[in-house]
Amino acid sequence: MSRDVCAALARFGCFQVAYDGVPDRLREDMFAAMERVFDLPDETKRRNTSDKPYFGHNGRNEMVPMYESLGAEDASEIDKAKAFTQLLWPEGNDKFCETLNCMSKKLIELNQMIIKMIFHGFGVDRPDALISDNSVLRVMKYDAPTGDTAVVLPPHTDKDSLTILCQQEGVQGLEVLVDGHEWIPLAPIPGCFVVLAAEVLKAWSNGRIPAVKHRVVLSPGKERYSFGLFMLPKWDVVVKVVEELVDEAHPPRYKAFDYMDYLRYVEAHVLKMVGSNKDTVDVYAGV
Numbered sequence: 492m493s494r495d496v497c498a499a500l501a502r503f504g505c506f507q508v509a510y511d512g513v514p515d516r517l518r519e520d521m522f523a524a525m526e527r528v529f530d531l532p533d534e535t536k537r538r539n540t541s542d543k544p545y546f547g548h549n550g551r552n553e554m555v556p557m558y559e560s561l562g563a564e565d566a567s568e569i570d571k572a573k574a575f576t577q578l579l580w581p582e583g584n585d586k587f588c589e590t591l592n593c594m595s596k597k598l599i600e601l602n603q604m605i606i607k608m609i610f611h612g613f614g615v616d617r618p619d620a621l622i623s624d625n626s627v628l629r630v631m632k633y634d635a636p637t638g639d640t641a642v643v644l645p646p647h648t649d650k651d652s653l654t655i656l657c658q659q660e661g662v663q664g665l666e667v668l669v670d671g672h673e674w675i676p677l678a679p680i681p682g683c684f685v686v687l688a689a690e691v692l693k694a695w696s697n698g699r700i701p702a703v704k705h706r707v708v709l710s711p712g713k714e715r716y717s718f719g720l721f722m723l724p725k726w727d728v729v730v731k732v733v734e735e736l737v738d739e740a741h742p743p744r745y746k747a748f749d750y751m752d753y754l755r756y757v758e759a760h761v762l763k764m765v766g767s768n769k770d771t772v773d774v775y776a777g778v
């Protein structure tokens with residue numbers, strides 16, 4: 492199993508996983524709740540701010556006019572889930588709070604399981620420094636294109652360690668880039684989650700696992716909802732290449748870096764990186 496996970500990630504930077512730790516009911520509750528979130532007035536949704544780049548409300552701007560998202564940091568902690576809920580529903584919404592909290596916990600469990608598998612596959616018995624509880628649960632909505640098929644979320648690599656996405660059943664949209672030139676649609680599979688390798692994992696794995704480039708494309712008349720758990724490294728541990736993956740044939744490809752400094756760099760250079768075939772982590776920390 493560990494080997495299959497490693498092989499899929501090394502080759503494609505992604506895979507889909509069937510995971511019954513998240514009951515269908517919880518998934519349905521989440522999508523139902525999300526529709527109500529996006530129906531809230533703009534000024535309410537824009538209360539979702541953060542001092543960390545890309546952690547809060549995003550979208551409906553020049554770069555991504557048809558995309559809108561909100562981020563709940565560490566919603567696996569009940570107090571944080573409550574605070575996020577209260578921003579949106581000051582009068583409270585216990586059901587939403589519980590759904591968000593429960594989903595975050597389940598997806599963090601899945602995430603940690605996959606990180607352990609990856610590094611076991613690489614012969615690392617105790618990847619403790621990489622197992623973190625820090626996350627952002629992001630809920631996303633894409634407007635239906637009116638004319639032609641449209642790229643509603645431009646190609647990018649994620650800046651966390653590992654992303655777990657949940658697509659709506661029957662709504663196609665996510666595509667991943669394979670071999671640098673072929674866009675492959677990842678059709679939603681009932682009961683499955685999409686796992687995407689991101690830039691921090693690329694650094695940890697000394698480049699053995701690529702950060703997969705992906706985008707969202709929609710056909711006319713179809714709107715789309717999705718949500719994802721973005722796993723972040725521990726705040727008090729620098730991001731660095733795992734020692735076991737360094738030897739004479741594989742010198743370290745990345746300098747150690749602080750995750751928040753890297754995120755600030757990402758924010759400052761985001762426009763410059765559009766269309767680049769280099770990942771930000773390589774520009775920022777590549778040796």
Ligand SMILES: O=C(O)CCC(=O)C(=O)O
Binds near residue numbers: 719
């Ligand atoms: O909505 C999706 O399926 C993808 C979202 C995504 O790539 C992101 O938020 O980084």
Ligand SMILES: [Fe+2]
Binds near residue numbers: 647648649705
């Ligand atoms: Fe992404």
